[in-house]
Amino acid sequence: MPLFDRYIGIDYSGAETASSSIKGLRVYLAEGLSKPLEVPPPHSRRKYWSRRELSEWLLNTLNEGIPTYVGIDHGFSFPLRYFKQHALQLDWDAFLEDFKAHWPTDADIYVDWVRNGTQGKGSARLGNARWRRLTEERSIKAKSVFHFDVPGSVAKSTHAGLPWLLYLRQHVQKPVFFWPFDGWSIPPVHSVVTESYPALWSASFPMEDRTQDQHDAFSIAAWVSRADQAGQLAPLFTPQLNAEERATAHIEGWILGV
Secondary structure (H helix, E strand, C coil): CCCCCEEEEEECCCCCCCCCCCCCCEEEEEECCCCCEECCCCCCCCCCCCHHHHHHHHHHHHCCCCCEEEEECCCCCCCHHHHHHCCCCCCHHHHHHHHHHHCCCCCCCCHHHHHCCCCCCHHHCCCCCCCCCHHHHHHCCCCCCCCCCCCCCCHHHHHHHHHHHHHHHHHCCCCEEECCCCCCCCCCCCEEEEECCHHHCHHHCCCCCCCHHHHHHHHHHHHHHHHHHCCCCHHHHCCCCCHHHHHHHHHHCCECCC
8 A cells, every 4th residue: 555645755955045936846746547747836926936935835735644655865964074073962853953043044135145144053063074974874875965066966956955854844734754754664645755866766767858957857756656656665764874973874864765
């Protein structure tokens, strides 16, 4: 029996500000075995989603109470070395709150404004591009969440998206599981929000007339929906990790499918 009724794939973007209409921010949704369709932003003069609009839409969608998978293409946490460097609690909720206090990227500011010190207090919460999470080491091609300004980087998306995970975490009312921070096995009749890496699945589908951003979001929704309907998704929520690795991933997060 499938775990979910709906599947949402999101190709994220850390460009511009939280209220900017961003061409690279794309959303696809599938129901059952149906082909994922692109979800347009709320009716307005703007053609593309903003991060604020997307977060509000996700909150409303999850609060409908329909078991839904949400895969988002950015890091959900940082390497353990970051926690040790800044003497932080090994607790994901505390990490999100501390991050937002230093990197207020849910405001109408650019990520680079915090990076260069003109906004926020980012200099007190920096990482190193050589630091990688265990899941990034296992996936080989995934880059560090601190590796800015290179092709395929998720650093800017991650630093823009983390405050919005806190927003969802604090405001969602229906049963939603943030994996793996809430545990590894998804309870029945729950929605789940996970970190996804489209490169794991995008080659499985023809590009058709989609842009790369569209195709990445499409691939998340398409692959996960097919796997779930075939009864092959549940095992991915319990990757083969020993006790020490599992404890690390509980703090650092894990990319579904790695």
